[in-house]
Amino acid sequence: MGANPIVWLHEAALRADHPAMRAAGPHATAVYVWDDAQLQRAGYSLKRLVFIYECIAALNITLLRGDTVAVLSALKPDPLYVPACSAQWLEPAIAALQAANIPFVRVADVPFVPEKRGHDPKRFFQYWQRAEKYAFTPAAETLPL
Amino acid sequence: MEPLPTQFADRAALIAHVAALAPWAEGQASDAFLGGPEAATARLAAITPIEYARTRNHGNGAITRLSPYITHGVLSLDAVRCAALAKAAQPVQITKFIQELAWRDFWQGVAHRHPHWLWTDVEPYKTGFAAADYAPELPDDIAQGRTGIACIDAFIAELRTTGYLHNHARMYLASYVVHFRRVRWQAGARWFLQHLLDGDVASNNFSWQWVASTFSHKPYIFNLENVAKYFTGVVDVSPAHNALLDATYEALNARLFPRMLHGGAHGR
Numbered sequence: 001m002g003a004n005p006i007v008w009l010h011e012a013a014l015r016a017d018h019p020a021m022r023a024a025g026p027h028a029t030a031v032y033v034w035d036d037a038q039l040q041r042a043g044y045s046l047k048r049l050v051f052i053y054e055c056i057a058a059l060n061i062t063l064l065r066g067d068t069v070a071v072l073s074a075l076k077p078d079p080l081y082v083p084a085c086s087a088q089w090l091e092p093a094i095a096a097l098q099a100a101n102i103p104f105v106r107v108a109d110v111p112f113v114p115e116k117r118g119h120d121p122k123r124f125f126q127y128w129q130r131a132e133k134y135a136f137t138p139a140a141e142t143l144p145l
Numbered sequence: 146m147e148p149l150p151t152q153f154a155d156r157a158a159l160i161a162h163v164a165a166l167a168p169w170a171e172g173q174a175s176d177a178f179l180g181g182p183e184a185a186t187a188r189l190a191a192i193t194p195i196e197y198a199r200t201r202n203h204g205n206g207a208i209t210r211l212s213p214y215i216t217h218g219v220l221s222l223d224a225v226r227c228a229a230l231a232k233a234a235q236p237v238q239i240t241k242f243i244q245e246l247a248w249r250d251f252w253q254g255v256a257h258r259h260p261h262w263l264w265t266d267v268e269p270y271k272t273g274f275a276a277a278d279y280a281p282e283l284p285d286d287i288a289q290g291r292t293g294i295a296c297i298d299a300f301i302a303e304l305r306t307t308g309y310l311h312n313h314a315r316m317y318l319a320s321y322v323v324h325f326r327r328v329r330w331q332a333g334a335r336w337f338l339q340h341l342l343d344g345d346v347a348s349n350n351f352s353w354q355w356v357a358s359t360f361s362h363k364p365y366i367f368n369l370e371n372v373a374k375y376f377t378g379v380v381d382v383s384p385a386h387n388a389l390l391d392a393t394y395e396a397l398n399a400r401l402f403p404r405m406l407h408g409g410a411h412g413r
Contacts (some may be wrong), residue, residue, distance in 0.1 A: 005275065009218075010263075011218075012216065012217060012218050012345075013217075013218035013219075014217045014218050014219050014264055015182060015219050015220070016182075016313050017219050018218060019349075024307075025271070034149055034166065034167070036167065039167060040167070040169055042338070042339075043335070043338070043339045044167075044170065044339060044344075045170055045171045045172045045305075045308070045340050045407040046160075046163065046164060046167065046170040046172050046173060046174055047172055047173065047174050047175035047307075047308040047342065048308060048339075048340070048341075048342055048344065049161050049163050049166075049167050049170050049254060049338070050159070050163050050175070050180070050312075051175065051178060051179075051180040051213060051217070051308070051342050052180065052217065053159060054156075054159065054179060054180025054181050055180040055181050055182075055217055055219055057151040057153070057159065057180075057181070058181030058182055058183065060178070062148070063148065063149040063150075063151055063153075064146045064148055064149065065146065065148075065149050065166075066146040066147060067146040070146070071146045074146060083218065084346075085218075086253050086256035086257055086263075086346065086347045087247045087345075087346060088259070088260070088263065088346060091260070101269065104285040109160065109218070109221055110221045110222075110224075112222040112223060112226070112246065112247070112249075112250040112252065113247075120258055121251070121254075121255075122255075124247075124248060124251050127247070127251040127254070128244070128247060128249075128251075131247055131250070131251075135226075135243050135244075135246075135247050136226075136230065136236040136243060138223060138226065138227050138230065139223040
């Protein structure tokens with residue numbers, strides 16, 4: 001645990017019990033960065049922006065407006081806990097944070113089925129053949145492979 | 146950096162605040178979905194996963210409308226699974242429900258391993274046409290919901306107003322855009338991501354590619370008979386107002402994919 005743990009709760013991780021929060025510990029600060037340029041690039045309609053804002057407002061977290069990397073860098077996290085997701089804006093932001101020497105920890109959400117290294121199904125039925133035996137079991141009861 | 150408020154007198158004040166932050170943002174707030182864990186928990190408590198298996202393809206079926214909360218991480222797939230399992234005596238009763246969660250997990254995994262596939266054709270179109278044969282931009286009549294096809298315009302209006310669309314209607318719209326209007330799936334995918342509250346680039350874009358046939362064995366098409374089967378009483382399915390769609394699959398295959406000699410699209 002570093003001296004200034006901060007959790008970046010971005011738009012794909014808007015809940016208080018995300019594993020990133022647990023990983024960061026009870027004294028960590030959780031922030032959301034309202035990045036106008038990023039939101040405008042995404043082209044979200046007002047209804048989606050309102051939905052996101054309502055989700056943020058329901059959490060007891062700090063909401064800051066500004067450029068994502070600039071804001072997170074200025075907070076001097078040690079380390080920054082980042083919920084993993086497939087959104088395309090995440091990787092450039094992480095690369096920029098790395099370039100700024102911000103230590104970060106990527107934290108995956110609760111898995112739906114255990115990951116299997118090297119498993120790369122291209123069609124759903126290939127995925128399902130392996131996933132089916134785990135898919136009906138709560139994650140808490142599933143042992144990692 | 147500028148701290149922003151998280152306490153408001155009411156929802157109207159929050160909406161006004163967000164509108165002032167983003168004057169460029171299109172449209173109005175949706176009354177159909179409230180953000181936050183309270184609304185998510187209420188919806189989760191109301192799911193009927195056994196009924197879902199029987200009725201999910203119908204426009205008025207027992208779908209959950211949980212996806213905006215899943216996309217934004219308010220609910221994890223595991224939390225939804227646990228809630229569904231608690232409502233079934235036997236897990237097999239909710240296989241379809243679990244599979245829908247699995248589809249999302251599958252798409253997320255594909256995106257994680259192949260992020261460059263998100264916006265590029267995973268495979269060639271299997272329609273007899275090359276990617277260059279498809280228009281790069283979404284026509285304005287589609288964006289505005291003024292195609293003149295009653296059911297299509299109703300689905301577009303719902304998308305624009307509520308930020309949500311039944312999955313079957315998403316497939317119809319995607320098929321209409323790509324195959325009936327010959328527009329690249331990327332243009333439609335971008336449009337959906339603007340409006341859908343659950344817009345997730347992996348689920349959205351790969352589903353568009355599935356319809357387009359660039360990530361499936363054949364294109365997905367539909368006809369008016371199919372819309373009427375699932376959406377009668379939900380949208381206008383009269384032949385007079387949906388003439389373009391009023392055809393057999395054989396006729397549609399010949400019309401939409403004239404360069405294909407055998408096989409053809411699948412519909413459902």
